[in-house]
Amino acid sequence: MGGEAGNLETFLKWASQLGISDSTNPLQSTTALCLGNSLFVSHFPDAGGRGLAAARELRKGELILRVPKSALMTRESLLTDQKLAISVNGYSHLSSTQILAVCLLAEIDKGKASMWYPYLVQLPRSYNILASFTWFETQALQVEDAVWAAEKARSKAELDWKESVPVMKELELRPQLLTFKSWLWASATISSRTLHIPWDDAGCLCPVGDFFNYAAPEEAMPCSEDLVSWKEVSSLKFSYLWKFDAKQFNAYLQRLTDGGYEEDISAYCFYARKSYKIGEQVLLSYGTYTNLELLEHYGFILDMNPNDKAFIELDAEICSSSSWSKDTLYIQQDGKPSFTLLSALRLWATPPNQRKSVAHYAYSGSQLSAENEMSAMRWMAKNCQILLNKFPTKVEDDDLLLHIIDKMQNFPLPKEVEYEQMMLAFGGEVGAFFEANGLQKGGSGGDITFSRKMIRSIERWKLVVQWRLRYKKILVDCISYCTEVVDFLSSENLLPNRSNNT
Numbered sequence: 216m217g218g219e220a221g222n223l224e225t226f227l228k229w230a231s232q233l234g235i236s237d238s239t240n241p242l243q244s245t246t247a248l249c250l251g252n253s254l255f256v257s258h259f260p261d262a263g264g265r266g267l268a269a270a271r272e273l274r275k276g277e278l279i280l281r282v283p284k285s286a287l288m289t290r291e292s293l294l295t296d297q298k299l300a301i302s303v304n305g306y307s308h309l310s311s312t313q314i315l316a317v318c319l320l321a322e323i324d325k326g327k328a329s330m331w332y333p334y335l336v337q338l339p340r341s342y343n344i345l346a347s348f349t350w351f352e353t354q355a356l357q358v359e360d361a362v363w364a365a366e367k368a369r370s371k372a373e374l375d376w377k378e379s380v381p382v383m384k385e386l387e388l389r390p391q392l393l394t395f396k397s398w399l400w401a402s403a404t405i406s407s408r409t410l411h412i413p414w415d416d417a418g419c420l421c422p423v424g425d426f427f428n429y430a431a432p433e434e435a436m437p438c439s440e441d442l443v444s445w446k447e448v449s450s451l452k453f454s455y456l457w458k459f460d461a462k463q464f465n466a467y468l469q470r471l472t473d474g475g476y477e478e479d480i481s482a483y484c485f486y487a488r489k490s491y492k493i494g495e496q497v498l499l500s501y502g503t504y505t506n507l508e509l510l511e512h513y514g515f516i517l518d519m520n521p522n523d524k525a526f527i528e529l530d531a532e533i534c535s536s537s538s539w540s541k542d543t544l545y546i547q548q549d550g551k552p553s554f555t556l557l558s559a560l561r562l563w564a565t566p567p568n569q570r571k572s573v574a575h576y577a578y579s580g581s582q583l584s585a586e587n588e589m590s591a592m593r594w595m596a597k598n599c600q601i602l603l604n605k606f607p608t609k610v611e612d613d614d615l616l617l618h619i620i621d622k623m624q625n626f627p628l629p630k631e632v633e634y635e636q637m638m639l640a641f642g643g644e645v646g647a648f649f650e651a652n653g654l655q656k657g658g659s660g661g662d663i664t665f666s667r668k669m670i671r672s673i674e675r676w677k678l679v680v681q682w683r684l685r686y687k688k689i690l691v692d693c694i695s696y697c698t699e700v701v702d703f704l705s706s707e708n709l710l711p712n713r714s715n716n717t
């Protein structure tokens with residue numbers, strides 16, 4: 216697809232004809248372009264690239280964009296193509312998302328004959344979601360859980376593709392569209408751009424509405440221990456099942472999202488989550504994600520992500536000493552252990568025969584004794600350090616490597632002399648990167664210009680190093696936090712002793 220090459224004005228005209236509008240007056244007749252009243256398309260190099268900016272001062276809560284149901288690209292709308300519908304019906308074992316991906320590729324196959332053509336040419340040509348990571352990029356994540364998540368995402372995509380090839384062959388799609396590369400493109404489009412709709416769990420593609428870039432929800436999340444469970448709705452939103460109070464949950468959910476499908480007017484509506492000045496980027500909260508989840512579903516990370524988490528391996532006894540679920544036992548982005556991790560560590564640091572008597576204090580978040588607190592904090596600091604020591608690169612190495620990658624992004628391949636320096640500093644990783652991308656050191660000492668493919672590889676490599684650096688920095692902050700607590704408690708033994716031996 217054309218990406219930037221696609222004609223934006225033609226697209227905005229087409230969108231206006233479909234009734235997409237940013238007008239404040241819902242009754243206003245169609246204008247030539249669908250934007251200009253509240254929003255305009257702009258470029259934000261440090262926050263998502265192409266995005267939507269405020270065309271006027273916007274007030275918090277104002278309706279800023281409406282996309283009628285007829286302009287949403289869904290399985291239902293795409294399956295009005297009889298040939299497609301007949302073929303797809305014969306493959307009932309395919310998931311809703313697989314079917315949407317097949318429909319999307321079938322629509323691409325139609326080229327200009329597709330009614331969606333002006334929209335399709337606006338879609339990005341490539342994505343950086345985890346499933347598209349190469350072996351080198353996956354290994355460069357370094358953190359076991361992340362490597363595993365990337366491998367799992369890739370094998371799931373491969374399986375989905377293999378299962379879908381027969382129907383795509385039956386539809387006689389062009390050979391290029393039958394490849395795994397095309398499948399990855401279609402599934403990344405769906406993963407990173409679909410919005411939740413109540414009638415189809417595959418979600419919908421929403422022209423213009425999918426130009427909003429992401430900002431993390433500002434409201435603090437309810438403590439994870441208050442959530443019974445949470446699940447992704449294969450969309451830009453997560454829904455949470457709130458344990459105690461449905462009203463409270465609904466209010467929370469409303470704050471969490473700034474858009475949704477409205478049955479009464481049959482349109483997807485977007486609202487300003489805060490007030491914006493003219494020219495400021497208008498952002499949407501797709502939901503609450505850690506950086507690894509953002510990478511998996513959307514192909515980017517946030518440098519400051521209030522919802523980021525670092526999981527570390529815990530002794531089986533720590534997990535079994537309390538009834539907290541394992542996925543709530545993590546280090547917060549500010550380096551502090553989560554409420555439940557602290558509580559689990561406090562119980563674990565209590566002799567087993569005394570755990571029952573202090574459990575209610577631990578579960579309510581109270582410290583048990585100075586000794587107990589210090590044991591818990593020492594365990595955390597020591598294990599974060601052990602983990603940090605195991606990684607092939609340190610925080611400082613990753614910082615420096617990022618600096619080098621930045622240089623590579625801004626210039627052609629560094630001259631021979633810089634290359635030599637890079638190899639000295641990062642022999643293994645830089646060498647492996649060049650090798651993985653089929654580039655050997657040039658003998659001439661001159662500059663080499665990168666191909667588009669290479670530029671994208673550098674982009675993904677940078678994302679990977681940024682991700683693992685954020686993870687390591689959380690561990691470093693955790694060590695500082697725990698050490699401070701231990702230092703404080705060992706100087707002032709202030710806490711009541713709720714157990715005898717701890």
Ligand SMILES: C[S@@+](CC[C@H](N)C(=O)[O-])C[C@H]1O[C@@H](n2cnc3c(N)ncnc32)[C@H](O)[C@@H]1O
Nearest residue numbers: 262263264265407408425426427428429513515
């Ligand atoms: C729904 S689209 C948003 C519009 C997109 N920028 C475009 O040009 O079509 C989501 C994608 O935008 C990018 N994106 C959104 N928010 C971002 C952010 N805060 N930082 C970096 N990339 C972001 C990611 O590539 C993500 O997969």
